Amino acid sequence: MTVRIERRLTQPHWLKVAVPAGSLVVAFFLIAIVLLATGHDPAATYRDLFEAAFTAPGALTQTLIGATPLIFTGLAAAAAFRMNLFNIGGEGQLYFGTIGASAAGLLLAGHSAPVLIVAMIVAGFASGAAWALIPGFLRAYLSTNEIITSLMLNYVAGLFLTYLIFDSHSYWRDTTSASAAVFPIGKVLPDAANWPTFGSSVVIPFGFLLGVVAATLLWVLYSRTRFGFEVQVMSDSPRAARYSGMRTRRKILAVMALSGGLAGLGGASQVGDFLHTLDADPKGLRAYGYGYTGIVVAALARYNPFAVVLIAFLLGGLQNAGAALQGPDFPSGLVGVMEGMILFTALGGELLVRYRVRFARRRPVVAAAEPKTPASEAAR
Amino acid sequence: MEPTAEPRAVDLASRAARPAIACRGITKRFPGVVANDRVDFEALEGEVHALLGENGAGKSTLSNIFTGLYRADDGELEVFGKPVAFDTPRDGIDAGIGMVHQHFRLVMPFTVAENVMLGDHSDVGRSFVLHPRAIEERVAELGERYGMAVDPRARIWQLSVGEQQRVEILKALYREARILILDEPTAVLTPQEAAALFETLRAMAADGRTVIFISHKLHEVKAVSDRVTVLRDGRSVATVETETSTLQSLASLMVGRELHTYRRPEEAREIGELLLELDGLSAQGDRGVEAVHGVSLHVHAGQILGVAGVAGNGQRELAEAVTGLRPLTAGAIRVGGVPLHTGDPRVAIKAGVAHVPEDRLHTGVAPSLSISSNVVLKSYRSDENSAGPFLRFHRIRDWAVELIRRYDVKAPGPGASARQLSGGNLQKVVLAREFSGAPRVLVIAAPTRGLDVGAIETVHGHLRDAAAAGVAILLISEDLDELRTLSDRIAVMYEGRIVGEVDAATSAPEEIGLMMAGGQAT
Numbered sequence: 041m042t043v044r045i046e047r048r049l050t051q052p053h054w055l056k057v058a059v060p061a062g063s064l065v066v067a068f069f070l071i072a073i074v075l076l077a078t079g080h081d082p083a084a085t086y087r088d089l090f091e092a093a094f095t096a097p098g099a100l101t102q103t104l105i106g107a108t109p110l111i112f113t114g115l116a117a118a119a120a121f122r123m124n125l126f127n128i129g130g131e132g133q134l135y136f137g138t139i140g141a142s143a144a145g146l147l148l149a150g151h152s153a154p155v156l157i158v159a160m161i162v163a164g165f166a167s168g169a170a171w172a173l174i175p176g177f178l179r180a181y182l183s184t185n186e187i188i189t190s191l192m193l194n195y196v197a198g199l200f201l202t203y204l205i206f207d208s209h210s211y212w213r214d215t216t217s218a219s220a221a222v223f224p225i226g227k228v229l230p231d232a233a234n235w236p237t238f239g240s241s242v243v244i245p246f247g248f249l250l251g252v253v254a255a256t257l258l259w260v261l262y263s264r265t266r267f268g269f270e271v272q273v274m275s276d277s278p279r280a281a282r283y284s285g286m287r288t289r290r291k292i293l294a295v296m297a298l299s300g301g302l303a304g305l306g307g308a309s310q311v312g313d314f315l316h317t318l319d320a321d322p323k324g325l326r327a328y329g330y331g332y333t334g335i336v337v338a339a340l341a342r343y344n345p346f347a348v349v350l351i352a353f354l355l356g357g358l359q360n361a362g363a364a365l366q367g368p369d370f371p372s373g374l375v376g377v378m379e380g381m382i383l384f385t386a387l388g389g390e391l392l393v394r395y396r397v398r399f400a401r402r403r404p405v406v407a408a409a410e411p412k413t414p415a416s417e418a419a420r
Numbered sequence: 421m422e423p424t425a426e427p428r429a430v431d432l433a434s435r436a437a438r439p440a441i442a443c444r445g446i447t448k449r450f451p452g453v454v455a456n457d458r459v460d461f462e463a464l465e466g467e468v469h470a471l472l473g474e475n476g477a478g479k480s481t482l483s484n485i486f487t488g489l490y491r492a493d494d495g496e497l498e499v500f501g502k503p504v505a506f507d508t509p510r511d512g513i514d515a516g517i518g519m520v521h522q523h524f525r526l527v528m529p530f531t532v533a534e535n536v537m538l539g540d541h542s543d544v545g546r547s548f549v550l551h552p553r554a555i556e557e558r559v560a561e562l563g564e565r566y567g568m569a570v571d572p573r574a575r576i577w578q579l580s581v582g583e584q585q586r587v588e589i590l591k592a593l594y595r596e597a598r599i600l601i602l603d604e605p606t607a608v609l610t611p612q613e614a615a616a617l618f619e620t621l622r623a624m625a626a627d628g629r630t631v632i633f634i635s636h637k638l639h640e641v642k643a644v645s646d647r648v649t650v651l652r653d654g655r656s657v658a659t660v661e662t663e664t665s666t667l668q669s670l671a672s673l674m675v676g677r678e679l680h681t682y683r684r685p686e687e688a689r690e691i692g693e694l695l696l697e698l699d700g701l702s703a704q705g706d707r708g709v710e711a712v713h714g715v716s717l718h719v720h721a722g723q724i725l726g727v728a729g730v731a732g733n734g735q736r737e738l739a740e741a742v743t744g745l746r747p748l749t750a751g752a753i754r755v756g757g758v759p760l761h762t763g764d765p766r767v768a769i770k771a772g773v774a775h776v777p778e779d780r781l782h783t784g785v786a787p788s789l790s791i792s793s794n795v796v797l798k799s800y801r802s803d804e805n806s807a808g809p810f811l812r813f814h815r816i817r818d819w820a821v822e823l824i825r826r827y828d829v830k831a832p833g834p835g836a837s838a839r840q841l842s843g844g845n846l847q848k849v850v851l852a853r854e855f856s857g858a859p860r861v862l863v864i865a866a867p868t869r870g871l872d873v874g875a876i877e878t879v880h881g882h883l884r885d886a887a888a889a890g891v892a893i894l895l896i897s898e899d900l901d902e903l904r905t906l907s908d909r910i911a912v913m914y915e916g917r918i919v920g921e922v923d924a925a926t927s928a929p930e931e932i933g934l935m936m937a938g939g940q941a942t
Binding site: 264265266267269272273276277279280281282283284285286287 | 743744745764765766767768769770775777779782783784785786787788789793797798800801806809810811
């Protein structure tokens with residue numbers, strides 16, 4: 041018996057639902073083993089998990105807060121990955137979104153809330169896009185590997201944040217208040233720059249809704265327009281795209297800008313919805329790694345914008361619940377194991393969508409002894 | 421077994437008596453093609469035996485069977501008189517067969533000796549500790565013996581291509597190869613390097629080794645070999661003594677069957693105004709070497725100009741240069757008298773230059789996308805297919821359905837991906853798209869490669885119709901029969917240059933074949 045893995049020629053549609061669902065079941069089964077081995081009751085843990093993520097008072101609000109940045113970074117990754125452009129720089133582009141949006145909020149202090157909010161959205165998108173255009177230009181004109189350049193620029197962006205708040209008297213830094221004398225912090229934005237929330241029992245941040253709108257627009261752009269068509273052709277065969285007269289370099293720039301802009305929106309939402317200042321603290325925004333988690337979100341969502349919203353919601357729930365479960369008898373490492381297990385099976389399951397596993401009997405080794413007929417050829 | 425220890429002189433009588441490698445009835449099928457069809461072959465000890473044939477004639481497949489990389493579906497293989505059945509390349513090496521591939525298998529940052537050592541499983545190579553000194557000495561000694569001086573401590577990336585090839589040969593010799601197969605060894609060499617290689621090959625033959633020299637270049641085969649076996653369409657058509665054969669006779673053996681019987685159907689085709697004018701075109705190949713040198717060609721409306729040549733002589737680069745995919749280094753293109761701003765496919769498309777590329781599946785179409793998407797690959801920006809930034813999917817779909825009907829494409833529907841189509845149906849989709857753009861000029865390369873007889877007829881019919889409708893067609897093909905069937909005139913390309921242009925109806929195929937192989941036009 042040999043096990044062979046073969047590429048699927050066609051991918052049945054039902055697999056695209058069945059495999060992720062199956063992966064989740066396998067993950068929960070594996071986690072149950074770990075839980076049992078560490079002396080926890082799996083059923084009770086899963087019940088707690090579900091409650092903490094979705095049904096407990098305030099749980100859904102927390103989940104939405106956790107999901108909001110992941111929608112943007114997930115969309116950012118999906119937008120680029122759709123064209124086989126591997127923008128790993130969502131993290132840094134998100135930082136630049138916070139820089140741009142907070143600058144807009146501070147500069148336009150005194151204007152009405154709608155003006156401020158629109159300005160922050162535009163500035164956040166533009167800053168993220170500008171940062172993403174650096175690896176975009178390098179890729180389009182010098183054929184550098186955008187994975188490396190965009191990844192490295194994340195560190196540059198992080199250090200730039202540090203510089204703005206800790207190492208300089210920049211426009212963003214608060215130099216007047218009493219607490220700022222003790223520890224460097226950013227200026228607080230005017231109240232009118234605080235993004236609104238909706239609902240009472242479940243509080244929906246404005247950023248979450250913005251994310252849903254962005255997902256819808258991205259879906260329309262990619263599946264209904266000429267731009268989306270060109271992206272499809274480029275992703276399938278860059279040679280065919282060039283042969284058809286498409287402007288392939290411009291497309292790379294446009295898609296990188298779009299991707300970075302979406303991540304930048306995530307930064308704007310962080311400032312507008314939650315932080316209301318430029319956060320450069322290494323233990324603050326920079327510790328969450330939303331940009332990197334966004335890549336996982338996009339991969340699990342198979343780059344579908346609506347699926348990104350759904351996956352971001354579930355992952356937000358998992359992170360939120362993980363934080364809630366954590367306690368004296370439930371170490372944070374175990375939460376990490378659960379999250380890791382789910383991601384591992386979900387990404388591993390992808391293999392089964394693209395390939396199938398066949399069990400075959402070994403063919404006899406000696407060729408000369410085996411009479412060859414057209415029939416035996418066909419059977420192979 | 422140490423044949424190199426004492427070089428022995430071989431006289432012709434012993435050479436004739438001892439075959440080193442022989443095969444009978446070797447057949448190898450791949451899905452859809454028979455690469456080798458009952459091939460008989462025999463190479464003697466101490467001879468240089470050339471394996472001559474066009475691209476796709478089955479030369480590489482046969483050599484891969486000799487080295488154990490492939491296993492024949494049928495037939496017998498004997499090495500030094502003993503029947504063998506190789507399961508792996510290791511078996512081939514153990515039997516004394518070495519292969520020098522066209523694309524070298526060398527590790528660039530390693531030294532010559534380290535590369536030779538790789539995969540060596542004989543005495544020193546087997547030990548856990550490496551013994552580079554011993555190998556270096558042996559490599560130096562072998563190099564000296566056969567006039568292939570290479571510093572065994574040099575790193576591969578420091579060496580010229582010719583020197584790298586010597587390393588490949590040394591690798592085989594180090595493993596005691598008594599039968600050495602070289603696949604198109606001169607493709608990467610300068611004429612001087614090639615001459616040096618030929619001397620090495622002769623020296624090895626004089627030493628009692630067998631050299632199998634694979635090539636499609638006639639003058640090289642003539643220069644270096646003792647005997648020649650000609651493969652055509654997967655079959656061995658003849659084995660001849662090099663002494664008694666001429667370039668002409670080899671060319672006709674290689675190029676083929678219907679050459680003598682074929683007559684071009686006479687049809688009165690209106691030759692109109694000059695539509696495509698190439699003036700001193702030069703362009704670089706993918707590796708930065710100039711692949712097209714000063715090509716000047718004229719094609720009139722309603723005319724089919726064939727470009728003949730063995731693959732890799734600049735035809736692909738020429739097609740890409742004309743259609744804007746490849747920037748020019750010199751020269752100019754005029755379409756209908758108007759200079760074409762080159763190096764931009766969109767400009768060429770707008771000027772009415774249609775292109776059916778040689779690589780249908782990855783350049784001609786986006787393989788995973790639907791037929792609908794692929795038929796509008798060049799026209800999705802037009803008003804019929806889009807409204808503002810949005811695509812009109814219903815119209816595109818209807819258009820695809822219409823083209824599928826008109827061109828008789830066998831497909832499940834307009835939503836089927838291009839990859840699912842057979843070669844012939846895929847080519848119909850490409851042709852349908854290109855013709856629907858109302859082209860003035862068509863550049864078409866290898867239009868029927870890999871197609872079955874019925875599909876070939878259909879494609880030829882479409883090309884004749886297009887010419888009759890006044891399109892100027894530049895037809896690039898390696899298939900001489902096809903060129904003679906379709907073209908009005910045939911230009912022959914060799915090493916990036918047009919070496920001759922002849923009238924398709926009156927020229928002899930041998931004349932064209934000779935020019936294709938680098939011989940002089942008579």
